[in-house]
Amino acid sequence: MRKRRLLTTPYLAFILCGTVIPLLAILYYALVDKNGSFTLSNLASVADPVHLKALGLSLLLAFFCTLICLLLALPLGLMLRKNGDKNRNMVIFLLILPMWMNFLLRTIAWKILLQRTGVINTLLGSLGLGRLDIINTPGAVVLGMVYDFLPFMILPIYNVMVKIDNSLVEAAYDLGASPAKVIRDVLLPLSVPGIISGITMTFVPAMTSFAISEILGGGNIYLIGNIIEGEFLRGGSRNVGAGLSMVMMIFILISMALLNKFDKNGEGTVV
Amino acid sequence: MANILELVNISKSFDNELILDELNLEIRENTFMTLLGPSGCGKTTTLRIIGGFTRQDSGQVLFQGKDITELPPNKRQFNTVFQKYALFPHMNVGENIAYGLKISGKSKSYIDSKIEYALKLVNMDGYRNRAVSALSGGQQQRIAIARAIVNEPKVLLLDEPLGALDLKLRQELQYELIRLKNELGITFIYVTHDQEEALTMSDTVVVMNQGYIQQMGSPENIYNEPENAFVATFIGDSNIIDSLMLRDRLVQICGTAFPCVDEGFGINRPVDVVIRPEDVILDEPGRGQLDGVVTHLVFQGVHYEMEVMAGGFEWLVQSTQIQPVGKEVSLRVDPENIQIMSKPASEDEEAMVIDA
Structure with missing residues (x-):
């Protein structure tokens, strides 16, 4: 018994160094001012109009990113369910392939594609179709987020959907349900754990990302992640940065708790 | 209907x-x-x-x-x-x-x-x-x-x-x-x-x-009345024995002539005979149709299952009466319990559709 407990040591050490200590450090910085005396002003700084606006925009973009990913992943999951194993694995492999490349590089690639004189606009121009003017807009940021985070939505949904026993689908069909009703009454409800998990894994990184908005937003789009980054790295106050991080974490924890209420079995719980 | x-x-x-x-x-x-x-x-x-x-x-x-x-x-x-x-x-x-x-x-x-x-x-x-x-x-x-x-x-x-x-x-x-x-x-x-x-x-x-x-x-x-060997073996236990239909209502099983009730198979035609184990009656030696020796005995709850070596064939027999291994017995089958089946000409034919 003691030996077995010994095996857990590396994980405990990792949790301690990787999660507990950094969190405590953030908590400490969030609750003190520059001179080290206790204050709540760092937390309260979220009420600053600039910060509130960034938080609102982050929420909005993360919401759209999650929604688009969900709308893309659900039909794909349903289609892959019907396919044989061989096709299925190939499609999943191709979808995951871009993830093997650095995510900053992928985002920079989109910047080049979307530029005013970029590949897409040159192509559209030569076809006489006008221009796609979305670089440096929230639209470009959402596009980048969807591109980067889509696999995190697809994989959990796919995993749950392919495991649904086909006899349940046949039973619903047998009882008179049309194919659309089979999806509504059987396939979607049974996919809820995967959907919850996918939403969590897409929404949280979209909410906290700052690199995508910086690269595809051209420095015009301030998400809460950009504000926090600025506070830490660009001459701001690290106490304010820590305070905002704390607030956002609480915010995300609350939304995840709400989300998990839908998932009665808790199978898809990530956070 | x-x-x-x-x-x-x-x-x-x-x-x-x-x-x-x-x-x-x-x-x-x-x-x-x-x-x-x-x-x-x-x-x-x-x-x-x-x-x-x-x-x-x-x-x-x-x-x-x-x-x-x-x-x-x-x-x-x-x-x-x-x-x-x-x-x-x-x-x-x-x-x-x-x-x-x-x-x-x-x-x-x-x-x-x-x-x-x-x-x-x-x-x-x-x-x-x-x-x-x-x-x-x-x-x-x-x-x-x-x-x-x-x-x-x-x-x-x-x-x-x-x-x-x-x-x-x-x-x-x-x-x-x-x-x-x-x-x-x-x-x-x-x-x-x-x-x-x-x-x-x-x-x-x-x-x-x-x-x-x-x-x-x-x-x-x-x-x-199984119509072929597949049905006979799949439904319940059975003895399926290579036999010779001597003439109508008489079949030679293991060298002994048994009266049966089937007709129309011709004269001296090879046939398969199906006999259910519960239809084989064991008696004292010499009092049945075919003499043999009990070689196996298993108790199965509702009955005893025995194997009897008789006429060169190992007969599966089920009976509520116990007969110990090694005992000499004589077996008997009532004519209506002997089911005659034509031999399949080939394996293909064995799988053929047989209309009921």
Whole structure:
């Protein structure tokens, strides 16, 4: 018994160094001012109009990113369910392939594609179709987020959907349900754990990302992640940065708790 | 009685393997018909083609005389009870039973009364609000049956519904299915590999092997007069002995002439003889038709099973009277218990369709 407990040591050490200590450090910085005396002003700084606006925009973009990913992943999951194993694995492999490349590089690639004189606009121009003017807009940021985070939505949904026993689908069909009703009454409800998990894994990184908005937003789009980054790295106050991080974490924890209420079995719980 | 269902020249292959070859089957209204055979014989495929879950490569499915080949399962007036219950795990017992009725737009009061009626019918009164996962296998299968019959299907399809249950429960549910069939007055098509189940419940048994119907008839007919060696061995235990039909009503088994009741096989024709182990009567040496020695003895509860070496053949014998190993005995078979079968000319012919 003691030996077995010994095996857990590396994980405990990792949790301690990787999660507990950094969190405590953030908590400490969030609750003190520059001179080290206790204050709540760092937390309260979220009420600053600039910060509130960034938080609102982050929420909005993360919401759209999650929604688009969900709308893309659900039909794909349903289609892959019907396919044989061989096709299925190939499609999943191709979808995951871009993830093997650095995510900053992928985002920079989109910047080049979307530029005013970029590949897409040159192509559209030569076809006489006008221009796609979305670089440096929230639209470009959402596009980048969807591109980067889509696999995190697809994989959990796919995993749950392919495991649904086909006899349940046949039973619903047998009882008179049309194919659309089979999806509504059987396939979607049974996919809820995967959907919850996918939403969590897409929404949280979209909410906290700052690199995508910086690269595809051209420095015009301030998400809460950009504000926090600025506070830490660009001459701001690290106490304010820590305070905002704390607030956002609480915010995300609350939304995840709400989300998990839908998932009665808790199978898809990530956070 | 009219035919409710007709399968006409149905063929089906999977991955170039022929599962059903020009199968023809007529199913009469209001019968309990069982498709019986070993795994891979095509019985489940036949059921799935009737239900619309599998599309035949060629041939027609006629329901009340109309071709329903193009109809998807949700448009067919049949309901299915699946082998692994297939209850919806995200719905409780009542919601599962109500599903088909809700889809067809029945009123709430109608659905309510139907759920109560169906629960009573399968002896599951009071389980309406239970979670499916809280039920045992036998209870789940009862609910699956209830879910199917509330829709008042013209035909109920059952795909080895008792396969996953233990013996005692299986026997109990067998009697309940017979009762249900009689109360509901609908056609049951039942798939199983269990010959006892088939004999217990069916009005008509269809014995299948390798995509062909081997024999079709009442349980008594199938058991007492198997038409070929496959049916004889698949249904119950049997002694199948190479023999010679000397003339009408006389067959030479193991070198001894036995009177029998069959005619029309010709003179001095080789035949297969089927004798059920319970039909072999053991007596004191010299008092029967063929003398032999007991070589094995096993107690099986309702009877003793013995093997008797006689005339160069090891006879399987079942009797409530014990005969110890090594004892000399004489065996006797009543003429009407000797079943004569023509020898198959080739293996192909063995698998051929034999009309009942």
